[in-house]
Amino acid sequence: MSCYDVIVIGGGLLGCFAARNLMRYKLKIALLERREDLCTGISRANTAIVYSGYDMKPGTLKAKMCVKAAQEFSALCAELGVRYSPCGSIMVCFGPRGAQMLRQKYEQGLESGVRGIKLLTPQEVLQLEPNISPQVVLGLYTPDTGTVIPWELGIAAAENALQNGADILLNTEVTDIVPSENGFKVHCGSQTFETRGIINCAGLLAAEILEKVSSPKVRIFPSGGDYLILDTKAGGYISHVIFHEPEHKDKGLTLVPTVDGNILIGPSEVPVEEKNFFATTGEGLATLRSLVAEVIPSLPLEHVIRSFGTVRPNPYWVHQDPLSGRYVPEDKGISSFTILESTPRPFLSLIGIKTPGLTCANELGIYVADKMAALLGKVPPNPAFNPRRPAPLRLNDLSWTERAKVIKENPLYGKIVCRCRKISEGEIIDSIRRQPGAVTVDGVKRRTGSGTGRCQGSFCTQRIIEILARELGCSPAEIYKDSKGSYLICKEGGS
Ligand SMILES: Cc1cc2nc3c(=O)[nH]c(=O)nc-3n(C[C@H](O)[C@H](O)[C@H](O)COP(=O)(O)OP(=O)(O)OC[C@H]3O[C@@H](n4cnc5c(N)ncnc54)[C@H](O)[C@@H]3O)c2cc1C
Known part of the structure; x- marks a missing residue:
């Protein structure tokens, strides 16, 4: 059984940044994500705005984090190699x-x-x-x-966490959590992990995760x-x-x-x-x-x-109705960032974090990492933490002379696969080989931008399936578009 100091549940923006910022401490960390890739939930479907902070009530945690995050966003993106x-x-x-x-x-x-x-x-x-x-x-x-491109940001944070020593475990769904002597036993199907603390970033399912260890307080x-x-x-x-x-x-x-x-x-x-x-x-x-x-x-x-x-993910405080025994929501939703701390073992939950969760993802990550380190007690900082994540090579960002040099070194960068966005085979292969790498057509899309142009993948999807199959050592018929089962090619005689 693998043992960790902290397990982060959920690989959306908030989980990726929680994992990244936990690596500022000398801790053994794992991020568990139930899907085959990161940033496939709310972090994939939002408005992509970095808010300046005038919408929030002055003096609140949300307003303070948002104003600070917006003013430092260029620096964060430069650090993580994100556009x-x-x-x-x-x-x-x-x-x-x-x-x-x-x-x-x-x-x-x-x-x-x-x-x-x-x-x-x-x-x-x-x-x-x-x-x-x-x-x-x-x-x-x-x-x-x-x-900003939200998934580009989240994946960059996860890559940075991994470079600093975090384990990122995909296809790993938390199915149960049981308090143990030293913290928790986290069950994921047939796998079990032991951990001292948990940070729950399960997005739309965060309340269900919290209810595995405590009675309902907030529901989405x-x-x-x-x-x-x-x-x-x-x-x-x-x-x-x-x-x-x-x-x-x-x-x-x-x-x-x-x-x-x-x-x-x-x-x-x-x-x-x-x-x-x-x-x-x-x-x-x-x-x-x-x-x-x-x-x-x-x-x-x-x-x-x-x-x-x-x-x-609209969060509401809930209370138990004495007659029916059911948990019913209060009249008005919660407008502040809901960060719940469960006792006696260190368990932090980010529940129903809506706008400006993308803007504040790094700030929230720092907040929960610092809080978790304090709860665990006597955790030294990690002097080896490197906040910089090398950006992938993006042909479109280079001058013609630089492109010619890159193509001379690796001719696959000269083979354009996505014609609308001008994404090369070299970039697609890199997106699959990077860790955590793409395993689906949409995973390649999130990392390179392929298929997001005018033709929406009409020309390149077939080529990307072939490259994925070749790199992953499987048949093109086994490649998913996005989630499990979303096959794009039918096997002969199959469905
Ligand atoms: C419509 C909309 C527009 C928005 N626009 C903006 C904006 O413009 N600017 C801004 O700053 N913010 C915006 N936000 C807020 C921002 O998008 C969110 O705060 C952020 O994406 C939330 O990320 P998350 O990690 O909590 O959730 P998610 O991205 O949904 O990630 C949760 C992850 O947990 C995983 N998971 C769930 N259950 C389990 C389990 N049992 N085991 C393992 N993994 C599990 C899921 O698979 C998922 O990957 C918007 C939000 C919405 C809804």
């Missing part, structure tokens, strides 16, 4: 309710120390973003907003959302993240000029019953389209190349 676009944001509104909200957020931003925050006249908004509807009445600008009630992505052809339509404060109390629109030059639109807010319902809804997509018509009417929606769905 970051510090494009700034403008919030726009079209009437008196919106204007009042913007002024309130401006005051909050000043109080929280958001740098460079200012209100913009309609003329100033239109100068910066000429495609916004001329009906705009007020703008709120901040320079410290940006956008999911809601859904939809997104649209526009091709790079429409990329120049906006240059800042655009937030929209509507006149009615419903959800406004968000538009993001992504790191790769697309425009991401969304999310809508739709009801869902199931926690794993990452599907789109016609209703949500139609709402997005009608909001676009209000905020930025000339946006060419004919360039939509993809839509996708998300699930929000």
Whole structure:
């Protein structure tokens, strides 16, 4: 049986950054993820914004972490070799309710120390973003907003944890947790691990994990959302993240000029019953389209190349109903970061961490790592910790002379597999051989960007399946698109 000081459950953004920051201490760490790859949950389906922090109540942990994280985000991404676009944001509104909200957020931003925050006249908004509807009445600008590719960030943090000595165990689902003399026995099917402490980052399932050792306190009630992505052809339509404060109390629109030059639109807010319902809804997509018509009417929606769905992990305190014995939620959801500490053994849970969880992933990772080290007691720092993770070679970031040199050394970098994004065979092989490497078509996509262009993988998927099969030593018919069973090729005579 393997023994660890700390086990992190869940390999989304929060688990990856918890593992990375635990390596700042002399601890034996394992990250357990039930799926075949990292960042396949909420960390794969969000708005990809680094928030500057004016939206949160000043003085709260959330506001403090967010403002600090945004101001240090460029440095974090440089450390982890991750691309970051510090494009700034403008919030726009079209009437008196919106204007009042913007002024309130401006005051909050000043109080929280958001740098460079200012209100913009309609003329100033239109100068910066000429495609916004001329009906705009007020703008709120901040320079410290940006956008990042969430899974690129999470995978980089996990690679950095692994380089510093953490074990990352994929296909390892925690099925039970039993308190033991020295901490816990963590059961994952037929495998058992012993650990002194646990950090629970199981995303949508974090409450279920906590309930394996304690009675219910917080539960997650999911809601859904939809997104649209526009091709790079429409990329120049906006240059800042655009937030929209509507006149009615419903959800406004968000538009993001992504790191790769697309425009991401969304999310809508739709009801869902199931926690794993990452599907789109016609209703949500139609709402997005009608909001676009209000905020930025000339946006060419004919360039939509993809839509996708998300699930929000809305946390609520729960109490036991004395008559039915069932746990029922309080009327209002929890808006603060929910970080629960269970006693007597060290067990920390991050439950229902919504926006700005991506922005604050590293801050939250530091917070729980420091707290866990304190709970374990007398844990020395790790002087060998290296926060830098070497970035993968990205052909598109190189000059023509640099590309020629790379291709001369390894001709596979001269063989373009994904024509839309110009991703080479060399980069795809590297994404499979890196640790933890890609084992699925979507795993390659998350690491290289292949298949995210205009044709959405129509041309390259077949080639990527072949490369994966060759590298992993299996048949192309055994390669999944994403999760277990999502085969792309049928075996002869099979299903
Ligand atoms: C719609 C939406 C938009 C958002 N937009 C932004 C944004 O623009 N900016 C921002 O800062 N934040 C944003 N956020 C917040 C941010 O995306 C989340 O805080 C973050 O992704 C949460 O990551 P996670 O690691 O908790 O969850 P996940 O990414 O879901 O990871 C949890 C992992 O735990 C694993 N797991 C579950 N059960 C087990 C088990 N029993 N054993 C092993 N593994 C298990 C799952 O497989 C999964 O991989 C958004 C959130 C939502 C919902």
